[in-house]
Amino acid sequence: MTVLATADIRRLRYAPLTFWVWGGVLIAAGTVWKILKATGVKPWRLGFVRRLAEAFGGDALWVSVPLALAAMTALGVAGALGLHALTWSRYRLERTAEGGLTVRRGLSGKDAVSIAPDQLCGVALREPLLLRAGGGASVRAVAGGLGNRDQNRTRSVVLPPSPKAEAERVCAGVLGEGEGVDVAGLRGHPRAGLRRRVVAALGWWVLPVVVVLAVLGWLLALPVLLACAAGWALAVTPVALILARDAYRGLGHAVRGRYLVVRSGTFGRETVTLARNAVQAWTFTDTPFALRAGVVTLTAAVPGGEDGYRIRDMSAAEAAEFAEYAAPGIVREFLIDTDA
Amino acid sequence: MVAGNPHHSQIGRLRPPRHRAGPRARRWWTARAWLAVGGPALLVSGALLAPSALFFPGALFWLAPLTAAALAPALGYALLAPARRCRTHAWEVGESAVYAASGWYWRRRRIVALAGVRDVAVRRGPLQRLYGLATVTVTTGSTAADLRIAGVPEAEARTLAERIRTGVAA
Structure with missing residues (x-):
């Protein structure tokens, strides 16, 4: 029995590096809205909600919009930290002598996932965009017998977002390979892959919006929509190209x-x-x-x-x-x- | 390279499976495409355009192009997809693996090791039964290794399933 990783408070700094910081706030807001609707409360009848909306829509939009975004981000970060603390306190990853894995985690430290050696067929080092930008990675075991696809996705996480070096060390430990499997210098893919990614990025993100805005602007004779189309093309094309290039290099x-x-x-x-x-x-x-x-x-x-x-x-x-x-x-x- | 079928000659040295889909399978795919996509699209377009032409001819100038834009892909699918499916569709049971090719836009060639096969079944839908066809499904421990070979003549489907079963047992 070898201990591969244990709880570490410093991992908290990687917890907010996910788009769920904003997505989670939206989902929470949607839930609150549903509850209010179900209980028959009409939020816009409440005095403070109306005053807030009026203040927001007032003349200082250039102040209130960034403030609202900052508040949303702060709320999301707090949520991410809280969720991480709940899920990953008392975390402990062990490799059994036979080559299986045991992950313990949760507030009680009693939530445990066991992966038998014959069910383990590999390991996945995951670097979502924001986490990758922050130099972090998380690790999932590629294993069967952990329930359906969704259950597998939550139960197979063997390392929460952590420094990349630690994630690589855990990957090696999970496979039982002392020095780890070398994942550097992989064989790249043909140049056509870059072209296909560029075409897909422009075709899905830039072209549809520009065409819809331009056609509407032309039909309704609204030049402002044409300007919006041009603005969208100018703003999104470079981002799409950078992401397509990154996808190809990956x-x-x-x-x-x-x-x-x-x-x-x-x-x-x-x-x-x-x-x-x-x-x-x-x-x-x-x-x-x-x-x-x-x-x-x-x-x-x-x-x-x-x-x-x-x-x-x-x-x-x-x-x-x-x-x-x-x-x-x-x-x-x-x-x-x-x-x- | 394999003669006569440019759609199979592109993946290195991988050759197409031996047994090709027959004319009956092509008729079944055609019937299915018209029943599920082409026919309904034509019906809906007719139901929109005929009353419009009779009672609101003024609306035709925008309704006709919209209907045509929606109808074109459906008709294109019904006209082109069955033939393309027929060109790709093939299967073969080897010594240690079963190999199947299918699809009309996304072409998929899947080779499954017989050692991993858990279950083999022969299924026949009502429309397939009209054409005397069946679908052989192969289930494994991984959804990415499961196989569906559709449009196989019934007698051939039974021998195909039997060959996979004996191959697994061997």
């Missing part, structure tokens, strides 16, 4: 010893290390556009975690051979024998 895959390493994502960057012998199936997915670009998405199926882990937009010419190399014997008999 792509990578490699075989390292007994493991298959796959990395992808920009909002949710994830580096997954899977046991090669846990792969049960390979799926090659493409579209007419991917076919023309010479790329294919290869999915490794494992009995645990998200079930399928995708190597997005890898070179179509290499995909079949990579699948055979990474998990031998599955695709072999369906390959064309060129050696003969």
